[in-house]
Amino acid sequence: MPLTDTHIRSLKPEAKPRKYFDGGGLFLYVPPTGSKLWRMSYRFDGKCKLLSFGDYPTISLKDARAKREEAKGLLAKGIDPAEQKKNAREQGPLPSATVLRI
Secondary structure, three states: OOOOHHHHHHOOOOOOOEEEEEEOOEEEEEOOOOOOEEEEEEEEOOEEEEEEEEEOOOOOHHHHHHHHHHHHHHHHOOOOHHHHHHHHHHHOOOOOOOOOOO
16 A cells, blocks of 8 residues: 555654555655655666665655656666766766856
């Protein structure tokens, strides 16, 4: 059964970490500290991998599902989403254009 926003808000931390699955590899990880983290489990080149999307409510359920679909699209093209994310982070934001005044 897919997650709902109401159900996510009502989740309380327990003594052991819990995973609440939404489908397509997407799940909400709730450790004993009480934070709620979006993660996606997938396989690439025969290896099980984990991709993190951020914490709830910063990343909403709708946004997490959109990110899952983006990652699945990359997988369909034969691209590892974790490597793509790592490469984008290493390149950093593009520098803004500077205006030269003469």
